[in-house]
Structures are given as structure tokens and as C-alpha cells.
Amino acid sequence: MSVDKDTVAKIAKLARIRVADDDRAALAVELSNILGWIEQLSELDTEGVEPMTSVVAMELPRRADRVTDGDILQKVLANAPEGTDRFFAVPKVVE
Amino acid sequence: MSDLTKATMAEARDLLQGGKVSARELTEAHVAAVEAARPLNAFITETPEIALKMADASDARRARGETKGALDGLPLAIKDLFCTEGVLTTAGSHILAGFKPPYESTVTRNLWEAGAVMLGKTNMDEFAMGSSNMTSHYGKVENPWRRQGDNRALVPGGSSGGSAAAVAARCALGATGTDTGGSIRQPAAFSGIVGMKPTYGRCSRWGIVAFASSLDQAGPLTRKVRDAAIMLGGMAGHDAKDSTSVDRPVPDYEAALTGDIRGLKVGVPKEYRIDGMPAEIDGLWQQGIDWLTAAGAEAVEVSLPHTKYALPAYYIVAPAEASSNLARYDGVRYGLRVPADSLDEMYEATRGEGFGAEVKRRVLIGTYVLSAGYYDAYYNKARRVRSLIARDFAEAYEKVDVLLTPTAPSAAFAIGEKMDDPIAMYLNDVFTVPASLAGLPGISVPAGMSAEGLPLGLQLLGRAFDEETLLRAAGVLEEAAGFTALPQFLAGEPS
Numbered sequence: 342m343s344v345d346k347d348t349v350a351k352i353a354k355l356a357r358i359r360v361a362d363d364d365r366a367a368l369a370v371e372l373s374n375i376l377g378w379i380e381q382l383s384e385l386d387t388e389g390v391e392p393m394t395s396v397v398a399m400e401l402p403r404r405a406d407r408v409t410d411g412d413i414l415q416k417v418l419a420n421a422p423e424g425t426d427r428f429f430a431v432p433k434v435v436e
Numbered sequence: 437m438s439d440l441t442k443a444t445m446a447e448a449r450d451l452l453q454g455g456k457v458s459a460r461e462l463t464e465a466h467v468a469a470v471e472a473a474r475p476l477n478a479f480i481t482e483t484p485e486i487a488l489k490m491a492d493a494s495d496a497r498r499a500r501g502e503t504k505g506a507l508d509g510l511p512l513a514i515k516d517l518f519c520t521e522g523v524l525t526t527a528g529s530h531i532l533a534g535f536k537p538p539y540e541s542t543v544t545r546n547l548w549e550a551g552a553v554m555l556g557k558t559n560m561d562e563f564a565m566g567s568s569n570m571t572s573h574y575g576k577v578e579n580p581w582r583r584q585g586d587n588r589a590l591v592p593g594g595s596s597g598g599s600a601a602a603v604a605a606r607c608a609l610g611a612t613g614t615d616t617g618g619s620i621r622q623p624a625a626f627s628g629i630v631g632m633k634p635t636y637g638r639c640s641r642w643g644i645v646a647f648a649s650s651l652d653q654a655g656p657l658t659r660k661v662r663d664a665a666i667m668l669g670g671m672a673g674h675d676a677k678d679s680t681s682v683d684r685p686v687p688d689y690e691a692a693l694t695g696d697i698r699g700l701k702v703g704v705p706k707e708y709r710i711d712g713m714p715a716e717i718d719g720l721w722q723q724g725i726d727w728l729t730a731a732g733a734e735a736v737e738v739s740l741p742h743t744k745y746a747l748p749a750y751y752i753v754a755p756a757e758a759s760s761n762l763a764r765y766d767g768v769r770y771g772l773r774v775p776a777d778s779l780d781e782m783y784e785a786t787r788g789e790g791f792g793a794e795v796k797r798r799v800l801i802g803t804y805v806l807s808a809g810y811y812d813a814y815y816n817k818a819r820r821v822r823s824l825i826a827r828d829f830a831e832a833y834e835k836v837d838v839l840l841t842p843t844a845p846s847a848a849f850a851i852g853e854k855m856d857d858p859i860a861m862y863l864n865d866v867f868t869v870p871a872s873l874a875g876l877p878g879i880s881v882p883a884g885m886s887a888e889g890l891p892l893g894l895q896l897l898g899r900a901f902d903e904e905t906l907l908r909a910a911g912v913l914e915e916a917a918g919f920t921a922l923p924q925f926l927a928g929e930p931s
Contacts, residue, residue, distance in 0.1 A: 344804070356759060356803040357766070357780070358796055359788030368800070371858060375801055378859050379748045382817055385824075392819030393826060396636045396650055396875035397900060402679055416538035420770035429768050434779050 343373035440465035441927060445510060445609040445663035446690075452498070452509045459498070459509030463491035463553050466511040469607040469927035470555050476578045476925065478592075478601040480516045481524045482556040487511060490553040497551070506690075507670045508551025513602045513611035516557040517564055518544045518654075519643040523554075527645040528562040528572035528595075531790025532771040541643025542675045543612060543654045550670040555608050559598030562792045563762065564619055564647045567864035569597025570855060571794045579627060579848050580605040580923035584889035590848040593623030593864075599657045600627040605927045610658040610667045614644060616651045617750050618844075618868025621880040624657055625843035625893025628882045628923060630910070631657045632664045635900045636875035637682035639668075640675030648757035649680075651750075651872050661881065661911045665689035668903065684901060692904035693911040698732030700909060703836030707743035708867060710845065717842045717892060720884045724840055724894045727916035728909065736836050740828040745821050746870040747862060752805050752818035753873070758795075759802025765790060797858065826874040833899050838909050841867050843880040843893035871897045879910045882919040891921065 344352075346365040349372065353360040360368060414427065423430045440462050443451065451457040467484045494509035519525050519537035526532045540548070548554070561571040568591040569577040577597045579590040581604070592601040596613030600623035603611050613620035615633035624631025632655045639654040646652060656667035669690065674683040704725060709718070725735045767773035767786030774785035791799065805814035832839065844864055854860045871878045877900070880893040894913060898906035 348804075349800070352800050352803045352807065354784075355807060356799050357763075357783040357787055358791065358799060359784040360796070368797070371797060372800060372804070375751065375797070375858060376804070379751055379814070382745055382748050382752075382821055385742070385745055385821060387817060387820035387824070390820040390823050392816050393822040394819070397680070397682060399637070399680075399682065402676070402683075404676065413538070417769075419538055420535055422767060422771065422773035431768055432775075432777060432779050432782055 344369050344376065438465045438928065441469045441606040444660045445658055445666055446660065448510055448609055449506055449666070459491040459494035459553065460488065462509060463487050463511045466555055466608060473602065473605045473607045473927040476580060476601050476605060477575050478559055478577050478598040478605070478607065479513070479556045480526055480528070480559050480574045480598070483523060483554055486523070487553050487555050490548070494551050494553065504549065504551035506550065506666050507547060509553060510609050511553040511555050512547065513555050513558045513599055513608035514544055515560055515596050515599050515612050515614060517560060517614050517645045518612060519645070520544055520554070520557065523557065525557065525645070526574065527564070528560040528574060529790065529792070529795065530573040530772060531765045531786070535770045537643070539643060542640035542677060543644065543671045546673055547670050552670060558602055558611060561595035561597065562795050563645065563758070564595040564614055564616055565758070565794050565798055566594040567618070567622055567861055568854070569594040570851065571792055573792060576851055577601050578851070580925035581628060581848060581890055582924045588850045590850055591626065593626035593848065595619040596623050596657060600624055600629060600631065603627070603629050603657050603659060604923050605925055607927045610656055610663055612654060612671065613657045614652055614654050615872065616648050616754060617872045618865035620655045620657060621868050621878055621893070621895060622844050622864055624880040625891070626848040628891030628919065628921065629657055629659050630661055630664050630879065630881055631655065632668060632879040633872070633877060634668060634672065634903055635877045637680050638672050638901065638903070640673070640678040640681045642675055642677040646761040648754040649761060650757060651754060661907060661914045662690060662693055664879065665693060665907050682901070687904055689903060689907055692908050694908060695912060695915065697728065697909055697912045700733040700838065701836040702728050702733045702735050702909070703738040703832050703839040704735055705738050705740045705743065705832070705839055705841060707740050708841045710866065713845060716886055717845065720892050720894065721840070721842050724883055724913060727913060728840065731912045731916065738832040738836055738839070740832060740870065742821065742824045742828050743870055746825055746873055747866055749818040749821040749825070750869045750873060751801070751862060752814050753822065755798040755802035756806050756815050757802070759799045759806060762795070762799055822873045825870055829871070829874045829876060837899070837905055839897040841895045841897065843867060843895040847886040847888065847890035847892055867895060876900055877903050877906055879906055881910050881913050881917065883913065883917040884919070885921060891919070
């Protein structure tokens, strides 16, 4: 499977990563090489094999449905690149 | 290099317990070593004040006749992937610029509760993606080892390269690492030290910056197998905050080091004898088999038929999980923000500038294999292959107790080598990735030297949650190998 410049632009958009126009062609070659190498999996017959869902066989633990923390507003906001004393601030999303 | 930094973790513990040295003296020696080793760039953040404070608290406890256990007063280095409360945590990435976690990871909390002392945060490949430590935003790390007659700087391996370099250069008695596809074992082999990845679920992942959640597992890097046993005991344990953490008691790992492996069945997987493997690595592998059989073990050839598909399956599963985990870095709540006019543009600009080339490559691959129309062909296919690989191991462990393999297909390479071909770099993990996919424990033990004078490691793999047998066999391998060579760079000594 090979990807072209336009596909790179499309996945970069999906991944929300800005990729400069000039870098798309080189990235398309790199990604194609990696995907081409991954392609060797297709020679393996996996018909009837269950996909692995859990590395270690265990039952998913459950906990009581109750709040175990809270009142840590300042801790939550402490690392915000931009914020007010109560909120994270982002560029305007509604005109 | 002071005598205190030469000591193994077990020796340092015995000195502390015997009152021969104080935690402060031990810590001061290591703080000085961390400073002296700055040319290696093994640390992103040094925390000498915290270290001395923790050491004084340890001494005060001991003066009262109290102790928190085996690790009390022992200075350790922490990979910068573990969140440490109030201390910069970067994951080697620009996108976490300035991030000081408001909480402590469970593994580091366990270590501090066992009395350990934090020397600082070690450098690493960005988001633990790499096998060379070349992808860190904070610069490359140099391996303290050099080839004979060649002064070029070598990589320490990755992604726990800073941790490995710090332990090998005698800056820390031990260091935490994380291993997703080989990130503890491969740098341990490249740096002539011991590196152990326990069974998936043995150490809590809570508070460790996530790369690929179904693979990530924390473990120790130390200079001796006994030290790995001591340190793992301090890191492991059940944690309700990680739903994949296993609720099993933590055994006394050090007690497992009986030195007796008579009757142990050691599997030698024939598929690991790959094309183009250097003769010296093949030779060391055979030597390892001979050492274990001389100690009373029985070598058995086994087959792991799907081995060759492990790496390509890994390079679907790991990037897929990474693309999802790394979606949280958006410039809103922490770390870097690159301003832009709209929210979407801000996300794209922040992630475009904040992620390095290898991380972008993997997030894009992950996004692609998870995208509509490809999910089944790639991601589900890889999960099926993963089941087959796990089955291979399960069948092998019906016949044998442990497996012996080389850790890596080469010794440490020079900085700059293999950088232009991502796949050549990925092949470093050919022997470590299969066990990662199956969640199994593994340990790399320094076992010999290459013709160029560099350390080479042998890897032992074990059954799930059978770290004790693994450590016992590793102890015998270490004893037989008698690896005593020292790297050219030792902290505080003229090199």
C-alpha cells in the first residue's frame, strides 16, 4: 500500500498535525516504505484467529460508582498555557 | 568516581543498614556524579535539593531505628516519562514544555514510599519512540562506552537511553525505565547493564506518560541482577488506578536468587537465528546456552513460528495506540501552545511544532491504520497476529521454563548511523518485540564483549508473572559471564 502527498495531507488533517506542503512528498515516501514493510502480514493466514483484546487474561475490575476526588481546580489549571482563574482559555470558537 | 558510586545497589543497602555510610553521604556522592556526567546529557532535569532532602529524611528515620525497607536511602534516576509531582516531566518532547505534574506516578510513589531518593529525570527518545535516544527534544545522549580505537560517540540505545547511560556511568545505583517493544532491554544491552521488563500488569502504568497502553510496562535498569530484583520489588504492586494492574502479591524477588537452576528447561527459539546475525552474537548466544547447561539446566530447541511477523504487527499496534494516546496534546490544558486564529489551527500548529519527526511519523501511521476502510486490514489483522505470537509462547512454555536469546542484533552503533532509514532502526527490537506483544517478562544481562570492545547482552524471557524463575536464571547467567568491564566514561574520572 503506498500513500501519496494528498493522502498525507488527509491523515495529517485527521491527526491535527500541521505538515508543510514541502514536507508532504518526503513523508509520503517514508510512510509508503513503512506500510510496504508492514504488508508482509498479508501472507499470513489469520482466518478464524481471534484478535487479541487483553494481554493478560483477567476480568476487568469494577469499582463503586462514586467520586473519589474533586476540589482540585487550581491543580487542574496549574499547567494551562493560557487560562483564567476558573477556565482553560482557547481561541474564539463561536462568532 | 567515588567508592560509593562504584557500589552495587545491594552493597549500598548493606552499607546503609550496617551504619557504615549515611544516606546523605551516598546521595552527595551520586549528586556529584550526576554533575560530572553532564557531557553524556543523560539527565533532562537534575534534582539535587530533592535528593538531599529525601536522603536526610532517610537518615532521620534510621536514627530513630525505623526503615522503610530495602530501598531506604538509595539514590535512583527516574525516566522522564514518569510523572513526578511538581518536577518537570517532558517525555523528551517539546510539546510538554514546562509541564509540572500535580500528581505522582504510582511506580515512583511506591519507590519513595520504600525510601528511595530521586536524583533527577533522565533523557529519553521522544514519547519513548526510538531505539537510539536520538529523537529527544532535549538532545542526544552519549553512551559511556566507546569502540576500541575509535573515539566516535555511540548511542546508548533507547528509549530509556538516559537511564541506561546514567546507571552505566555510575551516576545512579539504578534507574526506572519503560519498555514498550524493548526500551529497557535494548539500552541495557548497549550500555553493559541489566534491564528488566516485568510481565504486563506487574507495575502500575498510572502516571506514566502513555505511548502504547497495551504494551507499556515499567521496569528497573541496574548494574546487577540482584539489584534488579531489589528495585522491582519496590516498583511493583497492585494499583486500583490502573485497571490492567494485576492484584497479586509481590514476591520477595531477591529470595529467588538461589543460584540453583538444576533441571531448569531453557528453550532456544530457532527462529531467532536470523539472517545476517553477526557471528559474535551467535557465538555469545551459544556460550550462554553452554553456561546454563553447565549449571545444570537443560537446553531444548523450540519453535516460535510467527516470530518474523512480530515487528510488522508491532508497528501497527504501537502507532495505532500512540495516535490515540497522543491526541490529548492539544495546547489547551498543559505544555506547549502555538497561538493561531482558530481552535483547529491552534491544535494543528501546536502539534506540528511540538512533535518531532519520529513521533509525527508514528501518529500518522497510527491514524492511517485506524482510519475508515483500513481498520480491519491493518489493526484487526495485527491483533490476530498478536494472538498467534502469544500462542507460540504459550506452546513453548509447555516444554520449557525460560527462553534464551540475544537481546539485540548488534552492539551500540554510532550517533547518526541508521537515522535515514526508520525500518533499519525498528529492526533493533527484533528480539524484544515478540515478548512485548505477548505481555511476557524479559531481562537483558551483560554477557560478553564485541570484537570492537562493546558490551553485548543476552535476553531471558519467562512465563507471565514468573519473574522469580527469570531472575534466578539471570543470576546464574550473570555469574557465569562474569562481566566486569567498565565503560570508558565513568562519572568523576578522567576518561
